[in-house]
Amino acid sequence: xxxxxxxxxxxxxxxxxxxxxxxxxxxxxxxxxxxxxxxxxxxxxxxxxxxxxxxxxxxxxxxxxxxxxxxxxxxxxxxxxxxxxxxxxxx
Numbered sequence: 418x419x420x421x422x423x424x425x426x427x428x429x430x431x432x433x434x435x436x437x438x439x440x441x442x443x444x445x446x447x448x449x450x451x452x453x454x455x456x457x458x459x460x461x462x463x464x465x466x467x468x469x470x471x472x473x474x475x476x477x478x479x480x481x482x483x484x485x486x487x488x489x490x491x492x493x494x495x496x497x498x499x500x501x502x503x504x505x506x507x508x
Contacts, residue, residue, distance in 0.1 A: 443496040448472045455496055458504050459484060 439451040448471050456469035456477055464480040478494040485492045488503045496504075 438496070438501070441496060441498055441501060442493075443473060445473050445475070445478045445494065451496075452477070455481075455504075462504075462507055 438454055439449070443451050443455060450471070452473045453469045453471045455473070456465055456471075459465040459477070459480045460467075460469065462484065464484050465477065467476065481496065481500065482492045482494045484490075484504070485494075485500055488507075490499055490503060493500070
């Protein structure tokens with residue numbers, strides 16, 4: 418029961434914060450609350466190892482490309498619709 422609760426809690430924040438993502442795609446060079454949400458999600462999944470800064474730089478792009486590669490997505494390095502859906506589905 419505790420494991421199930423932890424998994425649900427892990428999913429809820431990204432889903433709840435998704436409304437702050439804004440327009441897609443989100444790409445290198447952008448900054449703002451949508452980038453913070455993306456960086457936090459990548460960190461939650463183990464792809465980023467620093468605190469969210471709100472700036473989409475090289476490290477965020479590389480982390481996103483790693484996520485895309487491991488999940489059978491095109492390695493665009495930007496948060497597109499397919500990547501957003503995949504990030505939302507991961508626990």
